[in-house]
Amino acid sequence: MRTHGTSRTTLRTSQRRRHTWAALAVVGALALSACGGDGKEPAKGTDGPDTSGGPSVALPRLDGEKLEVAAVWTGAEQANFVKVLKEFERRTGATVTFVPAQDPIVTFLGSKIAGGAPPDVALLPQVGALVAAVKNKWAQPVGADAQAQLDQNFSPGWKKLGAVDGTQYGVYYKAANKSLIWYNAKAFEAAGVRPPATWKELLTAADTLSASGTPAVSVAGADGWTLTDWFENVYLSQAGPEKYDQLAKHELKWTDDSVKQALTSLAELFGRKDFLAGGQSGALATEFPKSVTQTFTGGDRPAAAMVYEGDFVAVNIAQTDAKLGTDALVFPFPAVGAKAPVVSGGDVAVALKASKGAQALLTFLASVDSARIHAREGGFLSPNKALAPDAYPNDIQRGIAEALIAAGDNFRFDMSDQAPAAFGGTPGAGEWKALQDFLANPADIAGTQARLEADAAKAYGN
Structure with missing residues (x-):
């Protein structure tokens, strides 16, 4: 931060706090309107979780049992989840091994099952993957203990997302608020830009930022899933929840005019080379972790401002020198239509073996105990409504978590995660590839729509 005396510095800090809290208040308001082995609390002095927020969940002894848990998580996300698994080991006597999975996870699990070595539990990042696991008769229904934790700690909407044809198969362990834009406070200050509330204001801010010498947006185009999230927020806000639901089920074709409008709006941002860090080609070469870290390094002249x-x-911000809440701030995804969007996502834990250990782990993952361990590490959001907000390490994450819980069942789930994996969850194919091609050539809206519809029709079988 460039200083101009104590009073100016204090004023800017106060303004940033107000902007942050205002943003979180908007997120909350939008969420409300948008669609030890014996089960006892760990003794003091151990490395167990802080269970002061409520009673510890009872778990069985599993001495000598070996479990494998598969997920597509890497880096800090994986490391923090392993801390949860270590606590499960301590309290049950089991040995748990984390198995890194690849996208699409359905293909990864299929190969494991075909080889006779499925993991005991898998965390699936798409609703479509859960449906496929049930259809393939891989998934086991949750047991009575896990169901009891779900009934106690989760809203009906999150339970329903983990069910197929009325049978509960999954525990939504990890949630996501996917309607947020994070920004470099110093870059905004240097350009004299404020957090935008509408799409038009976002484009104006992008123009001002780029003119100041800092590209506006860091886009992780190398990871196609981020592009689906961009599209979903624009589409939900512009087309509305009814058409969003229809498109998610492929009851509406991707050649519909509403999709054309959303891609046209997105092209206003993606079509400006000077708006993107590295231009379109640079964005297509940027993976998600780098898209974040390059936004929060370089002081007031980072690779991108947002x-x-x-x-x-x-x-990922934690991997930089930027301080969350001071250097790195957040605002809700701007309204493209009448209302700003609220899109959620998540990872659902499913037992792939009919074993006591797999069910015990599902029970633990549905409890407050596991959520508290992961929440305190940061970068994690739980749909567990019994988790106290003070489990989160900072005001920003507490505000986001409170908004999610306050939303209850009024949210729209990630559209691509509801689709068959062949369309919405496969690198280099389907929606991921079509939107990467669109990022490379945002002028080709009709061609993008045609490719999306052809791939969707094939994947949905209609």
């Missing part, structure tokens, strides 16, 4: 993605961005 980066879009969910609450989990905090994990």
Whole structure:
């Protein structure tokens, strides 16, 4: 920060706090309107979780049992989840191994099952993957203990997302608020820009930022899933929740005019080379972690001033010298239509073996105990409504978490995660590839729509 005397510095800090709290208040308001082995609390002095927020969940002894848990998480996200698994080991006597999975996870699990070595539990990042696991008869229904934790700690909407045809198969362990834009406070200050509330204001801010010498947005185009999230926020805000639901089920074709309008709006941002860090080619070569870190390094002249993605961005910000809440701030995804969007996502834990250990782990993952361990590490959002907000390490994450819980069942789930994996969850194919091609050539809206519809029709079988 460039200083101009104590009073100016204090004023700017106060303004940033107000902007942060205002943003979180808007997120909350939008969420409300948008669609030890014996089960006892760990003794003091151990490395167990802080269970002061409530009674510890009872778990069985599993001495000598070995479990494998598969997820697509890497880096800090994986390391923090392993801390949860270590606590499960301590309290049950089991040995748990984390198995790194690849996208699409359905293909990864299929190969494991075909080889006779499925993991005991998998965390699936798409609703479509859960449906596929049930259809393939891989998934086991949750047991009575896990169901009891779900009934106690989760709203009906999150339970329903983990069910298929009325049977509960999954525990939504990790959630995401995917309607957030994170920004470099110093870059905004240097350009004299304020957080925008509308799409038009976002484009104006992008123009001002780029003119000041800092590209506006860091886009992780190398990871196609981030582009689906961009599209979903624009589409939900512009087309509305009814058409969003229809498109998610492929009851509406991707050649519909509403999709054309959303891509046209997105092209206003993606079509400006000077708006993107590295231009279109640079964006296509940028993976998600780098898209975040390059936004929060370089002082008031970073590679870009903003980066879009969910609450989990905090994990990557922590890998930089930027301080969350001071150097790195957040505002809600701007309104493209009448209302700003509220899109959520998440990872659902599913048992792939009919074993006591797999069910015990599902029970633990549905408890407050596991959520508290992960929450205190940062970059994690739990749909567990019994988790106290003070479990989160900072005001920004507490505000985002409170908004999610306050939303209850009124949210729209990530559209691509509801789709068959072949369309919405496969690198280099389907929606991921079509939107990467669109980022490379944002003028080709009709061609993008045609490719999206052809791939969707094939994946949905209609």
